[in-house]
Amino acid sequence: MPKLLQDTATVFCREITPELRSPVGMVFAMGQPVLFLVLFGSMLVGTDADLGTGTGTADVWQWFVPGILVMMCLMGPLGAGHTMLSELNGGQVERFLVTPISRTSLILGRTGKDTVTLFAQAILITAIAVPLGMRFHLPGALATMVLLVVMAVGLSALSYVLAIISRPSGNLFWIVTQVLIFPVMLLSGILLPVDAGPGWLSAVATTNPVTYIVDAARALFVGDFLDPAVFHGLVAATAIAVLGLILATRAMRRGV
Amino acid sequence: MIRAEGLRRTFTAGKETIEAVRDVSFEVAAGELLALLGPNGAGKSTTMRMLTTLLPPTAGSAHIAGFDVAREPGLVREVIGYVGQRNAAGENHRIRDELAIQGRCYGLRLREARRRADEVLELLGIGELAGRLPGTLSGGQRRRVDIALGLVHGPRVLFLDEPSAGLDPHSRAGLWEQLQRLRREQGLTILLTTHYLDEADQMAERIVIVDQGRVIANGTADVLKADLAGDRLYVTTSDTDGARAAAALARRMAGIVEVTTEDRTVGLRCADADAVLPAYLRLLHHASVTVTRAGLRRPSLDDVFINLTGRRLEQPGDPSGNSIEEPTHA
Structure with a gap:
């Protein structure tokens, strides 16, 4: 076990070093969520939409920001999978596989780095949202991030699995991610409430695990810890994490 | 190891x-x-x-x-x-x-x-x-x-x-x-x-x-x-009749593995070309075959490969030879 921890730390250090050397890259990587936050968010607030949260500008922000955080956690792992794909096609992953390093650590160290990056980005998003007029609930925000970290671990692991089975062309990786990302995002109510759509749409949304995580994130963000949605969201996030880690470590052990 | x-x-x-x-x-x-x-x-x-x-x-x-x-x-x-x-x-x-x-x-x-x-x-x-x-x-x-x-x-x-x-x-x-x-x-x-x-x-x-x-x-x-290719030896004669005679003589010599004729040039494959060449030239001289050029070439690994497989190892159009990848993955 200490070997696994030490190896995971080694992989984590390798992955985080370039980010620390030029932290600007991390800020650029979050461009899309920030655009949605500032441009789309501001319009959403302006429409005085009924989002089922009561009324008030601050409430709309509190409804919208957790969704944007989830969106970021959907997009971040894509970049991670893409990096993995290029390192699989280059000689980098192979280079690690001929060393005695634990195979599991190759996944754990990378997802660890992805999670830390997302955590830093989430803090930035929240920091941008506060001056826009969002009411900030510290314990709620922290709890939201814990939930999102669990999901992000799973998603980045799944992204690695996808990268591994997409070799060498990477086509499968692009097809799956491009086909999946927008339906998953729209059908989870990140941008607008699913309830606003027709019945069939809500029905489809209930099969999307991310829907539960978005609902849970919104409840947690305002400090509503006992909302049943929180439990459902945690179950969904944990399921994604467990599934992702099992599949990814298995793929890695089998030898790339 | x-x-x-x-x-x-x-x-x-x-x-x-x-x-x-x-x-x-x-x-x-x-x-x-x-x-x-x-x-x-x-x-x-x-x-x-x-x-x-x-x-x-x-x-x-x-x-x-x-x-x-x-x-x-x-x-x-x-x-x-x-x-x-x-x-x-x-x-x-x-x-x-x-x-x-x-x-x-x-x-x-x-x-x-x-x-x-x-x-x-x-x-x-x-x-x-x-x-x-x-x-x-x-x-x-x-x-x-x-x-x-x-x-x-x-x-x-x-x-x-x-x-x-x-x-x-x-x-x-x-x-x-x-x-x-x-x-x-x-x-x-x-x-x-x-x-x-x-x-x-x-x-x-x-x-x-x-x-x-x-x-x-x-x-x-x-x-x-030495084992799989042998040295190459070339003799060019003044006319095709001479080449035919030279090839016939070569076939009767000991230690010659292969004889090929192309136009006026006869090619031999043998183990120790340094010793064979003077002996062969003497033989041709006595048979009144006029030799205009003679030479020998050490075998390359390519010759070894050709002898083993009948194919060249280095493709002529592909001197660097690194354009085709081996299948490495299932």
Whole structure:
């Protein structure tokens, strides 16, 4: 076990070093969520939409920001999978596989780095949202991030699995991610409430695990810890994490 | 130091079964430099990947420094260094960072890993590149970084898959100088694959020729050439009648393996052309055949390969020969 921890730390250090050397890259990587936050968010607030949260500008922000955080956690792992794909096609992953390093650590160290990056980005998003007029609930925000970290671990692991089975062309990786990302995002109510759509749409949304995580994130963000949605969201996030880690470590052990 | 016995590896692509390696056996002694030579798709890389624990063999076994690659991959990994065909340093990572991380993968402490990183960079003459990103290096420099990555933990056996592919002659020469020095100074055992004939000929102590997944020859370059190719001897006569007479005389001489006639030129294959040539010329003189030109050529490894397979190893239109990749994945 200490070997696994030490190896995971080694992989984590390798992955985080370039980010620390030029932290600007991390800020650029979050461009899309920030655009949605500032441009789309501001319009959403302006429409005085009924989002089922009561009324008030601050409430709309509190409804919208957790969704944007989830969106970021959907997009971040894509970049991670893409990096993995290029390192699989280059000689980098192979280079690690001929060393005695634990195979599991190759996944754990990378997802660890992805999670830390997302955590830093989430803090930035929240920091941008506060001056826009969002009411900030510290314990709620922290709890939201814990939930999102669990999901992000799973998603980045799944992204690695996808990268591994997409070799060498990477086509499968692009097809799956491009086909999946927008339906998953729209059908989870990140941008607008699913309830606003027709019945069939809500029905489809209930099969999307991310829907539960978005609902849970919104409840947690305002400090509503006992909302049943929180439990459902945690179950969904944990399921994604467990599934992702099992599949990814298995793929890695089998030898790339 | 390396022992491969009946190695076999098949891949399935759709319904088809591809036999990348059918039956490969050879041994490499401690401190020896052995080259695996063969055309693209012969199974060199697949063999290499089995020996370095990257790919489990379908059948057969292999031992590195006494450890079984299938049953004790962890112990094998401790003692080997591997330089694959592709560049191994991450695009966003500084060279020195990557080397230190590589050392950490072998369990070196951080301080020790950093010291070793600087040491191998100096050893390969690229110390001044430590702080650079791989994208800013030349092909030859990147290849040295790859080799540095394979050496950071002080392996006993170094595997190099096409170490000089794609490099210009100057970089190739520099690389070889470094490799030979490592062998002299550290007693490293080296197994490499190449399809540069001259490289295998000059650098390797022993050559194993692989074709279609099988070992078809194994020996020193000199022995292979003497046993499997023989010297070539050419005589050009003044007319075609003379050539016909010369060929007939050659067929009656002892020690001539093969006689070919083309227009006015007769070609012979024999073991010791230096001695055969004067004797043959004397014979032609007595038979009143006018010889206008005569010469001899030492065999190349290409001749060895042609004799074994009937095909050329180096494709005429593809002198660098590195455009086709072997299937490495299932």
